Amino acid sequence: xxxxxxxxxxxxxxxxxxxxxxxxxxxxxxxxxxxxxxxxxxxxxxxxxxxxxxxxxxxxxxxxxxxxxxxxxxxxxxxxxxxxxxxxxxxxxxxxxxxxxxxxxxxxxxxxxxxxxxxxxxxxxxxxxxxxxxxxxxxxxxxxxxxxxxxxxxxxxxxxxxxxxxxxxxxxxxxxxxxxxxxxxxxxxxxxxxxxxxxxxxxxxxxxxxxxxxxxxxxxxxxxxxxx
Numbered sequence: 001x002x003x004x005x006x007x008x009x010x011x012x013x014x015x016x017x018x019x020x021x022x023x024x025x026x027x028x029x030x031x032x033x034x035x036x037x038x039x040x041x042x043x044x045x046x047x048x049x050x051x052x053x054x055x056x057x058x059x060x061x062x063x064x065x066x067x068x069x070x071x072x073x074x075x076x077x078x079x080x081x082x083x084x085x086x087x088x089x090x091x092x093x094x095x096x097x098x099x100x101x102x103x104x105x106x107x108x109x110x111x112x113x114x115x116x117x118x119x120x121x122x123x124x125x126x127x128x129x130x131x132x133x134x135x136x137x138x139x140x141x142x143x144x145x146x147x148x149x150x151x152x153x154x155x156x157x158x159x160x161x162x163x164x165x166x167x168x169x170x171x172x173x174x175x176x177x178x179x180x181x182x183x184x185x186x187x188x189x190x191x192x193x194x195x196x197x198x199x200x201x202x203x204x205x206x207x208x209x210x211x212x213x214x215x216x217x218x219x220x221x222x223x224x225x226x227x228x
Contacts, residue, residue: 003061010057017051055093067092068100072110075128085124101126106145109138111213116187117178118215129212136173137213143169144179159184163193164202167220174207174219194218201226 024043032040056065064070074091075083089097104110111130115121147166150157157165166183167175177187184190198204203221207214 007058007061010054010061013054014051014058017047017054020047021051052093059093067094067097068104071097071100072104072128075110075112075126076131079128079131082121082125082127085126088126105137106141107138109133109135111137113215114178116181117176119177119209120215134213140170140173140175140179144175144182147183159189160193160196163190164197167197167218168223171220171223174205174211174214174217176214176217179214180218 021044024040024047028036028040059065059070064073070091070093071088074088085098088101091097092100094100101112101114105112110133111128113121113127113129115123115125118127121127143166147162147169150162150165152161163180163184166179175183177190180190180194181187184193194204202225205219205221207217207219209216211217
């Protein structure tokens with residue numbers, strides 16, 4: 001059977017399973033019991049499992065078997081547009097879709113922003129701003145993870161020491177809000193620390209709110225601390 005016919009067959013199968021779901025629900029009346037509802041849910045689980053199998057077969061026939069592959073392809077289709085968590089969940093088809101988004105950003109360097117890195121985005125909103133991954137973004141995230149665990153001879157480094165060392169490590173690149181929050185422990189802690197570093201004589205610069213890589217981010221302007 002050629003691919004076109006297989007696709008048509010699997011799409012009909014997905015449609016049929018959704019139709020059966022509708023039939024199960026239509027059979028209910030307003031006097032459904034708790035036990036009766038559990039039996040219906042069990043049947044819906046079987047039908048939806050079959051439906052998901054059919055959807056997965058369509059993904060494989062189209063060369064998109066993995067959730068990450070589907071997510072980044074969808075985001076590139078919507079490049080520069082805000083998408084919702086519900087859309088990404090549907091595209092991914094797995095419960096752990098948010099982890100896959102983080103992996104694309106932190107491990108592979110895709111500039112995918114959320115409310116944690118871009119203040120203009122709302123809860124459950126995501127935005128891909130560049131069409132190609134940035135290896136430097138992945139390296140910056142690797143540094144952020146290392147600095148979060150930074151230790152000194154006296155034990156775990158303070159949030160302030162971690163943040164300063166992080167900015168020094170990635171100089172002259174800027175850290176975005178999410179990275180600073182990860183290193184310092186919270187965005188409020190990071191904001192306070194950046195202010196303290198400026199008071200200590202470190203030259204601090206800030207990115208524009210619409211910067212594609214680090215919107216509203218922070219960087220050291222120099223590796224030399226000004227003496228008071």
